[in-house]
Amino acid sequence: xxxxxxFSLGILVVALLLTATSVRAQFSxxxxxxxxxxxxxxxxxxxxxxxxVRYNYFFLGGRYFVEAALGFSSLRSRVxxxxxxxxxxxxxxxxxxxxxxxxxxxxxxxxPFITAGFAGINQxxxxxxxxxxGLGKRIxxxxxxxxxxxxxxxxxxxxxxxxxxxxxxxxxxxxxxxxLGMQLYF
Amino acid sequence: xxxxxxxPHSGIIAQDSVxxxxxxxxxxxxxxxxxxxxxxxxxxxxxxxxIFGLRLSMNYSSxxxxxxxxxVIGRTAxxxxxxxxxxxxxxxxxxxxxYGAVGTGLLFAVPTNTIGDETVSSIGVNFGGGARYYLTSxxxxxxxxxxxITTVKSNRDLRDELLxxxxxxxxxxxxxx
Numbered sequence: 001x002x003x004x005x006x007f008s009l010g011i012l013v014v015a016l017l018l019t020a021t022s023v024r025a026q027f028s029x030x031x032x033x034x035x036x037x038x039x040x041x042x043x044x045x046x047x048x049x050x051x052x053v054r055y056n057y058f059f060l061g062g063r064y065f066v067e068a069a070l071g072f073s074s075l076r077s078r079v080x081x082x083x084x085x086x087x088x089x090x091x092x093x094x095x096x097x098x099x100x101x102x103x104x105x106x107x108x109x110x111x112p113f114i115t116a117g118f119a120g121i122n123q124x125x126x127x128x129x130x131x132x133x134g135l136g137k138r139i140x141x142x143x144x145x146x147x148x149x150x151x152x153x154x155x156x157x158x159x160x161x162x163x164x165x166x167x168x169x170x171x172x173x174x175x176x177x178x179x180l181g182m183q184l185y186f
Numbered sequence: 187x188x189x190x191x192x193x194p195h196s197g198i199i200a201q202d203s204v205x206x207x208x209x210x211x212x213x214x215x216x217x218x219x220x221x222x223x224x225x226x227x228x229x230x231x232x233x234x235x236x237i238f239g240l241r242l243s244m245n246y247s248s249x250x251x252x253x254x255x256x257x258v259i260g261r262t263a264x265x266x267x268x269x270x271x272x273x274x275x276x277x278x279x280x281x282x283x284x285y286g287a288v289g290t291g292l293l294f295a296v297p298t299n300t301i302g303d304e305t306v307s308s309i310g311v312n313f314g315g316g317a318r319y320y321l322t323s324x325x326x327x328x329x330x331x332x333x334x335i336t337t338v339k340s341n342r343d344l345r346d347e348l349l350x351x352x353x354x355x356x357x358x359x360x361x362x363x
Binding site: 059126 | 227228229235236237238257259264298321322324325357358360
């Protein structure tokens with residue numbers, strides 16, 4: 001089992017490093033809009049599907065950008081449902097909005113960009129202010145569908161905030177999201 | 187993950203990267219050159235509560251008229267200040283433009299973790315100052331410190347209580363003509 005995990009982690013590392021070997025990032029566009037989907041693991045609840053949109057504004061040669069993002073997921077927990085049918089919040093809906101800055105040290109190279117910022121997390125009707133750390137990579141697709149404005153991107157984000165359930169002791173929660181998306185530059 | 191593995195082998199070669207270069211101007215920003223509009227998303231802190239907000243402003247020379255809305259995320263309630271502000275720009279040319287602001291508006295307190303409480307609204311005033319630093323002719327960074335003052339009726343003795351909030355925010359600003 002341990003060797004299986006190491007192998008899976010190795011595949012992920014190779015995938016992260018190989019994404020930009022033969023492409024160079026497009027710096028000629030100022031903005032981009034992307035639609036992303038993936039998985040979102042809410043701390044203490046489980047992993048559910050995640051969909052979101054992101055707007056990026058690039059400056060200083062594309063090495064820096066700011067981003068506004070909105071995403072939707074769920075707090076559904078199969079463990080809680082099967083063990084006790086417990087309902088901790090009024091609703092299972094979860095949405096998160098982010099405002100982050102990012103630095104891309106190697107837009108056409110191997111190194112992913114890093115992001116840092118803040119997010120508002122609404123879990124089951126309760127709002128939390130969270131810090132955001134993450135990384136990702138933009139993969140332009142020049143010539144795809146006859147245009148140079150399309151690209152792929154992946155993002156890994158960690159939403160860090162103080163959580164308190166049923167009036168108990170507070171703890172620091174980490175909600176982790178991984179998304180893959182299609183990006184439109186304009 | 188499969189897509190990431192396949193793309194490097196497709197033989198695609200991107201067009202040459204062309205860094206965005208800012209057109210060299212004698213003065214990057216000149217607020218005396220007609221009316222401009224700005225959209226400024228921001229984040230920050232009000233006390234120990236985090237905030238997200240958006241400001242829309244119309245600039246003409248030394249004066250800006252601004253509409254601002256925010257969400258202050260508290261432990262038991264969220265506060266939504268919506269205000270109309272007048273801004274006095276202490277400079278009208280160059281990259282760095284400091285300013286002072288004063289305004290008035292409504293503050294809505296919406297309970298989130300309590301049962302039976304209702305939304306409370308009150309009229310408040312705010313004043314403060316900040317600075318905008320433009321990296322390009324369309325984009326810049328904005329920092330602001332502001333104080334909100336409002337009154338709410340106390341449930342205990344029905345007297346008006348004076349509430350004062352301090353806010354510090356950091357965001358970006360997009361300029362349009």
